[in-house]
Amino acid sequence: MGMIKVTIDGIEIEVEEGTTILNAARQVGGKIVPPAMCYYSSLKGSGGKCRTCLVRVAAGSTKDPRPMPKLVASCSTPVMDGMIVENTSNQEVLDARKSIVEMLLINHPLDCPVCDQAGECSLQDLGYEHGLAKTRYEFKRRTFENTDIGEHVKLHMNRCILCYRCVYTADQISEGRCHGVIGRGDHAEISTYLEKSIDNDFSGNVIDVCPVGALTDRTFRFKSRVWFTNPMNISRKCENPKCCGKAVAWMSENNILRITARKDENNEVKEFICNTCRFEKKEITDWTVEGPRHIERNSVISQNHYELKPKHNFKVLENTAKQ
Amino acid sequence: MAHTYDTRTTEVTAKIPFPQEILDKVEEITKRYPAGKQKSALLPVLHIAQKHNDGWLSIPVMDYVASLLKITSIEVYEVATFYTMYNLKPVGKYVLEVCRTGPCCTRGAEQMIEYIEKKTNCKVGENSADGLFTIKAVECLGACGYAPMLQLGDSFVEHLTEEKVDSLISELRNK
Amino acid sequence: MSKKLLLEHINVPNILGYEAYRSKGGYTSVEKALKTMSPDAVVEEVKKSGLRGRGGAGFPTGMKWSFLAKPEGVPRYLVCNADESEPGTFKDRYLMEKIPHLLVEGMIVSSFALGANTSYIYIRGEYMWIVAILEKAIAEAKANGFLGKNILGSGYDLELYVQTGGGAYICGEETALLESLEGKRGNPRIKPPFPAVKGLWQCPTVVNNVETIAATPWIVNNTGDEYTKIGIGRSTGTKLISACGNINRPGVYEIDLGLPVDEFLNSDEYCGGIANGKKFKAVVPGGSSVPILPAELFYKTANGEARLMSYESLSDGGFATGSMLGSGGFIVYDEDQCIVRNTWNFTRFYNHESCGQCSPCREGTGWMLKVLHKLEHGLGSMEDIDLLWDIQRRIEGNTICPLGDAAAWPVAAAIRHFREEFEWHVKNPKECLTRNYGLKKSTLEMSFN
Numbered sequence: 001m002g003m004i005k006v007t008i009d010g011i012e013i014e015v016e017e018g019t020t021i022l023n024a025a026r027q028v029g030g031k032i033v034p035p036a037m038c039y040y041s042s043l044k045g046s047g048g049k050c051r052t053c054l055v056r057v058a059a060g061s062t063k064d065p066r067p068m069p070k071l072v073a074s075c076s077t078p079v080m081d082g083m084i085v086e087n088t089s090n091q092e093v094l095d096a097r098k099s100i101v102e103m104l105l106i107n108h109p110l111d112c113p114v115c116d117q118a119g120e121c122s123l124q125d126l127g128y129e130h131g132l133a134k135t136r137y138e139f140k141r142r143t144f145e146n147t148d149i150g151e152h153v154k155l156h157m158n159r160c161i162l163c164y165r166c167v168y169t170a171d172q173i174s175e176g177r178c179h180g181v182i183g184r185g186d187h188a189e190i191s192t193y194l195e196k197s198i199d200n201d202f203s204g205n206v207i208d209v210c211p212v213g214a215l216t217d218r219t220f221r222f223k224s225r226v227w228f229t230n231p232m233n234i235s236r237k238c239e240n241p242k243c244c245g246k247a248v249a250w251m252s253e254n255n256i257l258r259i260t261a262r263k264d265e266n267n268e269v270k271e272f273i274c275n276t277c278r279f280e281k282k283e284i285t286d287w288t289v290e291g292p293r294h295i296e297r298n299s300v301i302s303q304n305h306y307e308l309k310p311k312h313n314f315k316v317l318e319n320t321a322k323q
Numbered sequence: 324m325a326h327t328y329d330t331r332t333t334e335v336t337a338k339i340p341f342p343q344e345i346l347d348k349v350e351e352i353t354k355r356y357p358a359g360k361q362k363s364a365l366l367p368v369l370h371i372a373q374k375h376n377d378g379w380l381s382i383p384v385m386d387y388v389a390s391l392l393k394i395t396s397i398e399v400y401e402v403a404t405f406y407t408m409y410n411l412k413p414v415g416k417y418v419l420e421v422c423r424t425g426p427c428c429t430r431g432a433e434q435m436i437e438y439i440e441k442k443t444n445c446k447v448g449e450n451s452a453d454g455l456f457t458i459k460a461v462e463c464l465g466a467c468g469y470a471p472m473l474q475l476g477d478s479f480v481e482h483l484t485e486e487k488v489d490s491l492i493s494e495l496r497n498k
Numbered sequence: 499m500s501k502k503l504l505l506e507h508i509n510v511p512n513i514l515g516y517e518a519y520r521s522k523g524g525y526t527s528v529e530k531a532l533k534t535m536s537p538d539a540v541v542e543e544v545k546k547s548g549l550r551g552r553g554g555a556g557f558p559t560g561m562k563w564s565f566l567a568k569p570e571g572v573p574r575y576l577v578c579n580a581d582e583s584e585p586g587t588f589k590d591r592y593l594m595e596k597i598p599h600l601l602v603e604g605m606i607v608s609s610f611a612l613g614a615n616t617s618y619i620y621i622r623g624e625y626m627w628i629v630a631i632l633e634k635a636i637a638e639a640k641a642n643g644f645l646g647k648n649i650l651g652s653g654y655d656l657e658l659y660v661q662t663g664g665g666a667y668i669c670g671e672e673t674a675l676l677e678s679l680e681g682k683r684g685n686p687r688i689k690p691p692f693p694a695v696k697g698l699w700q701c702p703t704v705v706n707n708v709e710t711i712a713a714t715p716w717i718v719n720n721t722g723d724e725y726t727k728i729g730i731g732r733s734t735g736t737k738l739i740s741a742c743g744n745i746n747r748p749g750v751y752e753i754d755l756g757l758p759v760d761e762f763l764n765s766d767e768y769c770g771g772i773a774n775g776k777k778f779k780a781v782v783p784g785g786s787s788v789p790i791l792p793a794e795l796f797y798k799t800a801n802g803e804a805r806l807m808s809y810e811s812l813s814d815g816g817f818a819t820g821s822m823l824g825s826g827g828f829i830v831y832d833e834d835q836c837i838v839r840n841t842w843n844f845t846r847f848y849n850h851e852s853c854g855q856c857s858p859c860r861e862g863t864g865w866m867l868k869v870l871h872k873l874e875h876g877l878g879s880m881e882d883i884d885l886l887w888d889i890q891r892r893i894e895g896n897t898i899c900p901l902g903d904a905a906a907w908p909v910a911a912a913i914r915h916f917r918e919e920f921e922w923h924v925k926n927p928k929e930c931l932t933r934n935y936g937l938k939k940s941t942l943e944m945s946f947n
Contacts, residue, residue: 048688049856051896070895076688099892103861136885139868162854180401181683181854184666186864188854193400194382355618355659357573360699365681366664370623392681405683405853406664408623424585425786425843426829429743462667462847463585463786464624467827468740468748477626 004081008032009089021074021085022053026266033266034087035097035126037104037211038163039075042270046168047075050161051100052126056093059084071096094130101130106137107186108212109158117213119226122267123161144189149179150197152204152218152279157189160214166190166206173272174202190214201240204278208261208269219279220258226250229257231295234287236277244271248293249284256282262293336413337383338376341391345375349391362394365402369409378418378457379410407461415450415457417495419443420474423460426467435471435483436460442492455496499767500754501728503716503736504709508596514631516638519599525644527715528606532652535718540611544714546722548734553579553670553707554785554825555900556809565694566612567702575703576614578605578711579675580621583667585786585847586827589738590708592750594621594628598635602658604711606644607718609656612704616657619708620675623663632660667851671899672705674853685855686899709738730756733808737826739768743781744832746770757807759783760797762828769830776832780915783812784824786844787904789911790837791821817911837919838930841912842870848905859902862893866909873920876927883920887913 003014008025009032015024023041025033034055039047047053053075057068062082071093074085087093105127112118144157162181167190170177179198182191192198198206206215229250238245250258259278261269281287341349349368353361368388369380376384385399403409410418421436436447439458445451447460466472469481480491512518519525531540545560566574578601582590594601601619609617621629636658639645647655666684668674673687676698697703713735717725726734733755739762742748747770753762763778764771772778778793799805800815812823831840849863869886872878886909894906913920923930 048898051856051858051898054896073688073898076690078690096892096896099896100857103857103865103892106861106865137865139865142864161857162860164855177395178397180397182400182404183854184405184683185849185852185854186860188860193397193404355657355661357616357699360680362681363661363679366623366678367662369664370626370662394681398681401683402664402681406623406666408665423843424847425840426586426742426827428840428843429829429831429835462850463583465582465588465591465622467586467588467742467829468750469588470742470748474624479627 004079006079006081006083006085008085009087015079019079021055021057021072021077021079021083024079025074025085025087029265032087034074035122035129036075036266037122037126037161038165040165040168040209041266041268043165043168043172043209046163046165048073050104050163052097052104054093054096054100056086056090057083058086058090097130098132101126102132102136104161105131106135107142107158108161109141109143111159115156115159115213116216116221116226117159117210121213122211142186147191148195148197149192150199150203152275153198153207154216154218154221155190156214156216157191159212160190161212162188162190163211165209165211166215169206169209170198170203173205174200176200201274201276202242202272204275205261205269205272208263208272217258217260217278219282220250223257224250224252228252231293233262233290233293234259235290236281236287238274238277240274240276242272243274243277245273245277246271247273247277247287249287249289251284254284256284335381335383336377336379337381337387339384339387341372341375341387345371346391353392361392362398364392365394365399366406368392369399369403373409378414378416379412410457413450415445416455417475418457418459420459420461420464422462422464422466422470422472422474424463424467426463427470427472430470432471435485435488438485439473439488439492442488500752500757501736502752503728504593504600504712504738505596505750505752513597513599514635516599516635516642519597520642523719524599525603525606525639525642527718528603528610528644529650531607531610531718532650532654537611537613540607540714540718543717543722544611547713547717547725548722548729548732549710549713549717549725550733550809551707552709552713552737552826554584554787556823559706559710562694562706563612563704565692566704567695568613569702573616573701574612574614575698575701576605576609576612576617577675577679577698577703577705578617578619578708579670579672579705580619580625580708581663581670581675582625582708582825583622583670583851584825584827585844586742586782586829587740587785587825588742589740589750589826591625591628592740593708593712593738594625594632598628598631599639600712600715601632601708602635602639603644604714605658606639606649606656607714608704608706608711609658610654611714614704615655616659618659618661618679618698620661620663620669620679622669623665626662629660629662636660666853667847668853668899668901671901674899675705676703683853685853686901688898728754730806730808731810733810733823737807737823739807739826739828741769741828741830743828743830744773744776744835745830746773753807755806755808756811759805759807759812762807763796763830769828772830772832774832776834778830779833779835780831780837782821782827782829782831782908784822785827786829786847787900787907788822788824789817789820789907790831790840790915791911792915795819795915817907817914821911836874836930837912837916838870838874838923841909842867842874844908845870845905848901852901852905856898856902858893858896859898859905862889862902863905865889866893866905870909873923874930876923876930878920878924880921880924883913883917883924 034053036053037050054071055074059065061080179192232249234249235246249256261273352364356363389396389399443456471483472481507522549559550556669678669684674684678684693703762768809823813820845867849867852859854860890906890909893902
C-alpha cells in the first residue's frame with residue numbers, strides 16, 4: 001500500500017491508500033475528527049447512515065482537484081492523493097451537522113435523567129456540542145412498545161437512532177443473529193419480531209456498541225450513575241477462546257456494578273468479551289485488577305475519577321493503566 | 324406500534340409444508356441465481372407463500388420459507404416487514420388496494436376511497452365483518468393516467484366510477 | 499408528428515407474440531450485433547447515440563456502460579430497472595404491456611455489449627400480470643434461439659430472468675434494487691463502491707431503466723449517428739411521457755425530445771389541453787419529485803424562449819424558474835387543485851417510502867408531513883411555512899440516496915411558487931378545511947401514516 005497525502009482543516013497528513021477521511025482524521029486526533037454515531041471500525045459494513053460525519057471535500061485529488069458536489073460521509077469516503085477536506089473549518093458542514101443532530105433528537109425521548117447511558121452517551125455528547133438549546137419540534141414523539149429481548153439486555157426502542165451497529169455485531173461477533181431491523185422508514189425498529197430473547201455467548205456486546213441508551217445492561221439497571229462509579233481495568237483468563245478476557249469493571253467501593261469491554265480513544269471496542277465475563281463474573285476475586293482506567297478529562301465520568309494510585313493491594317501492571 | 328407478532332389475538336393459518344408443485348416452483352426460482360445466492364429468491368417466494376396461505380404471511384409460514392431457502396428467520400421477518408405487499412395479518416378474501424397518491428387524487432381518488440368504504444362497510448386498513456374484503460389505501464401503483472384505480476390480486480381495475488365500484492363489489496359478493 | 503422508435507408497432511395484431519414481433523423486424527438487432535459487431539462496437543454506437551438514462555437522472559448510457567469494471571473471471575450483470583414507482587410515471591409499464599419483446603431484444607443486445615451472461619429484469623411486484631407477459635416473451639425468444647446457449651451460433655450465452663419486487667418505491671434507486679434482488683431489505687448502499695465496480699453479489703453490474711434498454715435495438719439497427727438526428731442538442735432521441743392529472747387525454751406518448759411544451763400540453767395529438775374547460779394552474783413535468791411549475795413559468799424559459807420537452811429546456815433557469823424532465827411523469831393541475839394538499843400528499847408518499855436508514859430522511863420526511871398536516875388543516879401559522887422551508891433545506895443533499903432530495907424538492911418548489919396559497923391556508927383556517935379553491939374536499943380523515 002502506498003502512502004498518500006490528504007489535508008484536513010489545514011492539517012496535512014500522510015495515510016495509507018484506501019484510508020477513509022474519518023480514519024485519516026482520527027490519526028491526527030482532536031477537534032478535526034468528525035463525530036460518528038453509526039460507523040464502528042471493528043464492524044465491517046457499518047457507517048454511512050447517521051450522517052453526522054458529513055464533511056466537505058474542497059478538492060477531490062491532485063489529479064482531479066474539482067470539489068465534490070455534495071457533503072460526503074467521511075466514514076465511508078476513501079481519501080485520494082491531494083484531497084482537501086474541510087470539517088470544522090467549513091460553516092456549511094457545521095450547519096449540516098446541526099441539522100442532523102436536530103433530526104436525531106426530534107423523536108428522541110430526552111429521558112437522560114432516567115437513562116443508564118447518561119454520561120457515556122454519544123448522542124448526549126453530540127447534542128451538547130452541536131444541538132440547539134430549544135426544540136423546534138412540537139409534535140408528539142414517536143414511541144414504541146417496550147419489548148423484552150432477554151434477561152441480560154434491556155431494549156428501549158424509543159431511544160434508538162437506528163445505527164445498525166447491534167445488527168452488525170450480532171452478524172459478526174456473535175453467532176445466529178435473531179434480532180434485526182423490522183419495518184421501514186420512521187417506524188423501523190430493532191426487534192426480534194417474536195419477543196424472542198437474544199441469547200448467545202457474545203450477545204452482551206450489543207450493549208457496548210450501542211451509541212445511545214437503547215441497549216443497556218439489565219444487571220446494571222438503575223444501580224448507579226456511571227459517573228459515581230470507579231472504572232478499573234481488569235483481566236482474567238477466559239475459557240472461551242474467542243473472548244479476550246480484558247474488561248473494565250465499573251466499581252463502587254469493592255463491588256463490581258457492571259463489566260464492559262474496553263473502549264479505545266474513539267470510544268470503540270476492538271476486542272470483545274463473552275457474556276460469562278460480562279454478566280457472571282461480578283466478584284473482584286474473579287479478576288486481576290490492572291489499575292484505574294484512564295478517563296478523558298472532558299467526560300462527565302471524570303468528575304468522580306482522580307486516577308490516583310489505588311489504595312488497595314491491587315496488582316498494578318505498568319503501561320496498561322493508560323488503556 | 325411494535326411489530327411484535329401477537330399469537331393471542333390472531334388465529335394462525337399456516338398451510339405448511341407446501342405441496343410439491345409449489346416446492347418445485349421454489350426450486351426453479353432458486354436456480355436463477357448463482358450457487359449459494361438462493362436468498363435472492365426470497366421476495367418471489369414470499370409472494371407465492373402469501374398466495375398459498377390465504378393472502379398473508381404468518382410466522383410459521385415465514386419460518387418455513389426461511390428453512391426452504393436455508394436462511395435465518397429474522398432475515399425473512401426483516402424483508403417481509405419492509406415491503407408493503409406482504410400482509411402480516413389475516414386479510415379478507417378480496418383485498419382492494421386503492422391508490423391514494425397525488426395524481427390519482429386530482430381525479431377523485433379520495434372520494435372513491437370513501438365510496439368503497441361505504442359500499443363494503445369496511446374502513447381503510449380493516450377487514451369487513453363478513454371476511455370478504457380488506458380495504459387498503461396504497462401509494463402510487465403506476466396507473467396515474469387511468470385514475471382513480473385499485474389493485475385486486477394480480478390485476479388493476481382502472482378508470483373507477485361509482486357504477487364500476489358497485490358492479491365490482493356485487494360481482495365479488497356473488498362469486 | 500414525433501417519430502415512433504419504441505411504440506411504432508404496438509397496434510400490430512398479436513404483437514405480444516413472437517411471430518408478429520419478428521415479422522416487423524424484431525430481433526434483427528440481435529442478429530446484427532452478434533454476427534457482425536464486437537461488444538465494444540455496440541457500446542460505441544450507444545455512446546455515439548447520446549442516449550441518456552430514461553429512469554429520471556438522465557445520465558449518458560454509453561458512459562455508464564464504459565465504467566463497467568471487467569476483472570478476469572468475475573461475472574458481470576445487467577439488471578433492468580422496471581420498478582417504476584415514481585408518482586405520475588407509468589410509461590415502462592405501458593411499454594412492457596404493449597410490446598414486451600422489444601425489452602427482451604434490448605436486454606439481449608445490451609447484455610451482449612456488456613458481456614453479461616445472466617441478466618435480470620427487476621419489476622415492481624404490483625405489476626404481477628406483466629411478469630407473465632414478459633416470461634412468455636422470454637420463453638418464446640429462447641425457443642427461437644435468441645436466448646440460452648450459443649445464441650445464433652455466435653458462442654454467446656445469455657439467460658434472462660424476471661424478478662419481482664415486494665412493494666417499495668426505494669427499490670427504484672439502483673443500489674436498493676440490487677439489495678432487493680439479493681433478497682434483502684431495500685436499503686440503498688453507501689457509495690462508493692458504485693455498482694459498475696461492485697454491484698449484484700459484489701460483481702460489476704449495470705442497472706438501466708426499461709425505456710433505456712428498449713431504445714438500444716433501434717440504435718444498433720440504425721446507428722448512433724442516426725439517433726442523434728432525432729431530438730435537440732444533448733437531448734437525443736425520443737422519450738416516453740406519461741401524462742396524467744386534469745387533462746383531456748391522459749396516457750403514454752412517445753415524443754421527439756425538443757417538442758414544444760405548448761404543443762404537448764394543448765394539441766389533440768397529446769394531452770389535448772385542460773379537461774372540463776378549467777384553467778391550467780401548474781404542472782409537475784417529470785414525476786412527483788421534480789419541482790412543480792406554475793402555469794406562468796411553464797411555457798417560456800428564463801430568457802423568454804418557448805420551453806421545450808427536453809432535459810435542458812425544462813431545467814432552464816434552475817429551480818428558480820425551471821424544473822426537470824425526470825422520468826417523464828407529466829402531472830397537470832387545474833385551477834381547482836390545492837397545492838398545499840398536493841404537497842402534503844407527496845410528502846406522505848416520501849415519508850411512507852423512506853427506507854429509514856439515514857437520519858435526515860427518516861426523521862425529516864415525518865417532520866415535514868406533520869407541519870404540512872397542520873397547514874392543510876388550517877392549524878398552521880406563518881412561522882410554520884418558514885419552518886417547513888428550513889426542514890426541506892436540511893434534508894436536501896444530506897442523505898444517502900436521492901430520496902431525500904426527491905422529498906425536499908416538491909416542498910421547496912411549492913413554497914417557492916405558491917407561498918400565497920400556504921398563507922391563504924393560515925389566514926382562512928375554516929375555509930381551507932372544506933374546500934380546495936372551490937373543489938369539495940374529501941372528508942377522509944388525513945392521518946399521518
